[in-house]
Amino acid sequence: MEVPRDFRPLSEAIEAENILRDHWVPQVEPFDGTQDPSQHLTNFRAQMLICGGSMEVRCKLFMGTLKKATLDWFSGLPNRSITDFDDFSRLFMAQFAANKRKPPITSDLFDLKQQREEPLKDFLQRFNEVALRVASLDERMAVIAFQKGLRSGGFDMALERANCRTMTKVRAFALSHIKTEEGQISKRAAEN
Structure with missing residues (x-):
């Protein structure tokens, strides 16, 4: 397929590289300019570790992950300005x-609150998703933030009595409580 003359941001060497018909295409959500570019690039690189390919192939396949405004940006780059994948990435x-999303810090965990009808399992998962992105997580502060974010009730009081000092212990305690809760729900459903 001939590339239109007015659309040549890739170097001649990159354009000349053929992608084999059976080459595995990375499964990456297309980037439209509204997502975190760092996350998109990380996802793409991880997929390329799986499927392999030369630097030239990476450039061509990365171009294929762009859509809407990002594809417009790409098509507006100067001719032959991309000579390797590092250039393209920069x-x-x-x-x-x-x-680019600012990574959360420990204090952001205090903003997480269990919603009125939100099951403990869902709140724990939501809390963990944020906590995993916190660099140098202060375990004790994370435990306090989790406790403060809980709705008041039976689990909240039981967790306080358990005196868990690490998130590992909080998770184990919560999972035990969740398993018991789910067992009771199944039992009630079977009785009806």
Whole structure:
């Protein structure tokens, strides 16, 4: 397939590289400019570790993950300005850096609250998703934040009595409580 003359941001060497018909295409959500560019690039690189390919193939396949405004940005790059994947990555990150998400810090965990009808299992999962992204998580503060975020009730009081000092112990205690709760729900359903 001939590339239109007005659309040549890739170097001649990259354009000349053929992608084999049976080459595995990375399964990456297309990037439209509204997501975190760093996360998109990380996802793409992880997929490329699986499927392999030369630097030229990486450039071509990465181009295929762009859509909407990002594809417009790409098509507006100067002719032959992308000579390798590192160049492409730097240009991409520089252009979409404003969308990069700020990683959460421990104090952000205090903003998480269990909703009125939210099951403990869902709150624990939501809390863990944020906690995993916190660099240098302060375990004791995470435990306090989790406790403060809980709805008041039976589990809240039981957790306080258990005096868990690490999130590992909190998770184990919560999972035990969740398993018991789910068992009771199944038992009631079977009785009806």
